[in-house]
Amino acid sequence: MSSTIAISVFVVSYFFIMTEKINRALVALSGGTLLLLTGIYQWEDAYSNYIDWDTVTLLFSMMVLVSITKKTGLFEFIAIRFAQKVKGKPIPLLFGSSLMTAIGSALLDNVTTVLLFVPIILTLTKLLELNSFPYLLTIIFSANIGGTATLIGDPPNIMIGQAVEHLSFTSFLVNVAPISLLIFLVMIFSVIFLFKNQLKIKDESFVNQLMEMEGEHYLKKTPMLYQSITVLSLTIIGFLLHPVFHIELTTVAVCGALLLLLMTEKEAGTEKIFEQVEWVTLFFFIGLFMLVGGLEEVGVIDELSRGIMWMTEGDLTYTALLILWTSGLFSGIVDNIPFVAAMIPVIKEFQSYGMANLDPLWWSLALGACLGGNGTLIGASANVVVAGLAEGAKQRIPFVRFLLYGIPLVIVSLIISTIYIYIRYLLPFQEAL
Known part of the structure; x- marks a missing residue:
């Protein structure tokens, strides 16, 4: 039940942020407050653990x-x-x-x-x-x-x-x-x-x-x-x-x-x-951290991370590329900081499964999380700051219009990164086997 509430609040809030009919900070803070009212987490948890x-x-x-x-x-x-x-x-x-x-x-x-x-x-x-x-x-x-x-x-x-x-x-x-x-x-x-x-x-x-x-x-x-x-x-x-x-x-x-x-x-x-x-802009960040914190509290982000490990069965090539694409696409929807925080201990666990060289996984995570932020206007901290400064100067950046350019760039960036990671790290590893 708590997972359904957290996901629903996030999706509805994200919809209103996209439509831009209501101030984005007001939407994000309202969504975060709903998570408090429904008992997904307490204010102490939001304040101490989720708001960066x-x-x-x-x-x-x-x-x-x-x-x-x-x-x-x-x-x-x-x-x-x-x-x-x-x-x-x-x-x-x-x-x-x-x-x-x-x-x-x-x-x-x-x-x-x-x-x-x-x-x-x-x-x-x-x-x-x-x-x-x-x-x-x-x-x-x-x-x-x-x-x-x-x-x-x-x-x-x-x-x-x-x-x-x-x-x-x-x-x-x-x-x-x-x-x-x-x-x-x-x-x-x-x-x-x-x-x-x-x-x-x-x-x-x-x-x-x-x-x-x-x-x-x-x-x-x-x-x-x-x-x-x-x-x-x-x-x-x-x-x-x-x-x-x-x-x-x-x-x-x-x-x-x-x-x-x-x-x-x-x-x-x-x-x-x-x-x-x-x-x-500052209050929008606070609300956004609270929304993502709701997903983190109910285990959505953690389950997504562990699902990667289950799907690839410990294969280095599949794991690296899945981490790249998952982090890239996911970082365009929510802030990349909590996703990376959840992925770091998961990647470290791969050593216990006999995966000696984890560097390709770290580079995949870094490239995916950072480049994926170009996908949407809330995908990275820099995006939100630019949007706020532009709006203050009456040069508003429409959410959907940005999306039309951001998503294709992320896809192209991830394709280039896939080729790069495969040739530089994964192919030599396969040849050494």
Whole structure:
């Protein structure tokens, strides 16, 4: 009975999130509250076990940093300079912004990167009167693909790296980065082909105006500018040094946000900064974690994980490919974090069945969970953040429209990953038998 209730609440909530007729945060929180009222779990369980407060706090902290920095005009300055470098041409602009997003997501994390880049892209598309949808779409895709490439780029990779001692930062670069680069190139050229008619300047006078603009005029050269640049840079350095000092990314972000708030209190005002935080996005995350927690509480995710082990009967090839596709398709529907958390102990159990080399399974899980997030607008944290920022700028991304591009990309990504995993890991294993 409890399984039926949890699944029903999730499906109904997901339907209303897709239709977008009711605010998505309200829908998710209502679904989570229904799970509390029906006794699927207690509030203590939701608060302690299912709501990922690290993710929520990291998002909040980065939103604070970005909100303060935005007041200095830094994003407008970067946007204008970047657009002038590519001479306002829409396709180079799309490629350049996507490449920077992918690199940023690999070196930082994809949520932090989209928080930094989306305001810049929204500024540029408004300036050149371009359709923002292709640019926001590629930022989401690039963030998830770039985040796949490194240990710190996406939460599932961090979880896998913490669970498996021998999988280091270098291991991810060597094993996952090459295929991520290939998928990125396939994605960007596909988007350019699909949107080539929209990636055109309607009036060359916009480009002329852009080239004549002085980016420095947008910079407010007050102490807050230099304070923002310094603290934001220190925060990013802190992220990069995570593998060295092992300080949690959330801790670094919170310290950065608090430090900048203290330094800019008189000029920016804490209350005004808090008003600019995307609260709808944060509460949507809380509700989404509660919905997925319901599935986890009644054992749906765990049963799905164990079903993989039962179906493959311990065969390495079948197990690796089934994990890849299951995690890829499932991660487009619910957040990939609880699925990966459930899969890690299951994969570890395979050693007791005589499976000595588990690395192909870990790479399958990482690729599937990270790339599968491109499937829907709620498939990954970065997607939800971009949607929230876009909606705040009155450039809403329709759920179904995103689905039409996201699902095909996931299928293509998983096909490419299947070939890669089979040739690089599974074929040599079979030949050695």
